[in-house]
Amino acid sequence: MWSWVAHRITGVTLFFFLFAHVVDTAMVRVSPEAYNIAVETYKNPVVGLMEVGLVAAVLFHAFNGIRIVLVDFWWQGARYQRQMMYGVVGLFLVLFLPFVWRHLTNVFGH
Amino acid sequence: MSLTSIPKPRTPYKAGKSNNFEMNAWLFMRGSGLLLVVLVIGHLFVNLWQGEGIQQIDFAFVAGKWASPFWQVWDLAMLWLAMLHGANGLRTIISDYATKGTTKFALKTVLYFATFVTVVLGTLVIFTFDPCIDPASTLEVCTNK
Numbered sequence: 001m002w003s004w005v006a007h008r009i010t011g012v013t014l015f016f017f018l019f020a021h022v023v024d025t026a027m028v029r030v031s032p033e034a035y036n037i038a039v040e041t042y043k044n045p046v047v048g049l050m051e052v053g054l055v056a057a058v059l060f061h062a063f064n065g066i067r068i069v070l071v072d073f074w075w076q077g078a079r080y081q082r083q084m085m086y087g088v089v090g091l092f093l094v095l096f097l098p099f100v101w102r103h104l105t106n107v108f109g110h
Numbered sequence: 111m112s113l114t115s116i117p118k119p120r121t122p123y124k125a126g127k128s129n130n131f132e133m134n135a136w137l138f139m140r141g142s143g144l145l146l147v148v149l150v151i152g153h154l155f156v157n158l159w160q161g162e163g164i165q166q167i168d169f170a171f172v173a174g175k176w177a178s179p180f181w182q183v184w185d186l187a188m189l190w191l192a193m194l195h196g197a198n199g200l201r202t203i204i205s206d207y208a209t210k211g212t213t214k215f216a217l218k219t220v221l222y223f224a225t226f227v228t229v230v231l232g233t234l235v236i237f238t239f240d241p242c243i244d245p246a247s248t249l250e251v252c253t254n255k
Contacts, residue, residue: 008199008203011196012203014196015199018192018193019224019228022189022232022235023231025172026231026232028173028235029234029238031243032168032169032246035168035169035172042167043164051158051164055154058154062147062151066143066144066147068143069143069144072140073140099158099159102158102159102163103158103163103164106162106164107165
């Protein structure tokens with residue numbers, strides 16, 4: 001139930017970000033200066049922290065999505081859905097924690 | 111006088127020309143989702159983890175990546191799959207929470223319009239990108255001119 005709620009919330013978040021991301025990338029078609037100004041926003045410390053949240057949303061949505069596929073298609077999927085939830089959380093932490101360190105070093109190290 | 115033909119009892123139910131749209135949408139979410147796991151996490155790894163991460167991203171970085179058809183195809187696939195996956199997800203959410211028919215229709219119209227415009231914009235950007243509008247470009251295609 002809660003993984004379903006979280007899957008919806010992270011999904012909507014990522015979809016809305018996608019609109020912004022396509023538009024900021026479209027600035028490469030305007031001029032190098034326009035693009036560099038747009039992408040400079042992403043290097044701002046406050047936005048840098050929001051990117052950590054965005055990557056958290058990507059990782060959760062990705063791994064929980066794989067879990068949903070396994071529940072639907074693997075004959076033992078429904079039986080092991082709880083164990084797979086622990087797998088989602090474990091895999092999430094293994095990738096997310098190093099990323100937080102790496103990304104914040106990049107954002108605040110300049 | 112015309113008679114409606116009544117099928118015999120126990121005639122198996124035939125869906126006839128039924129619309130499999132919802133079934134296909136359901137399958138698409140799973141298929142595109144698995145591809146997006148690879149595409150998006152790969153995208154984040156190259157752009158945010160490798161090198162100087164977020165600090166390295168500028169026009170030259172994008173030009174360097176899109177000089178290769180590999181990243182053009184990668185980004186195009188990611189754009190289309192992510193937009194359609196997200197649009198279908200939001201379509202489901204609108205169907206679940208909007209109660210009035212007119213609200214549903216209005217929200218879905220906005221959703222489809224925004225999705226269409228964004229997919230077209232992104233596709234045009236990838237296909238018409240010109241790295242040489244940067245006079246300082248050191249890419250071979252630009253310096254050979």
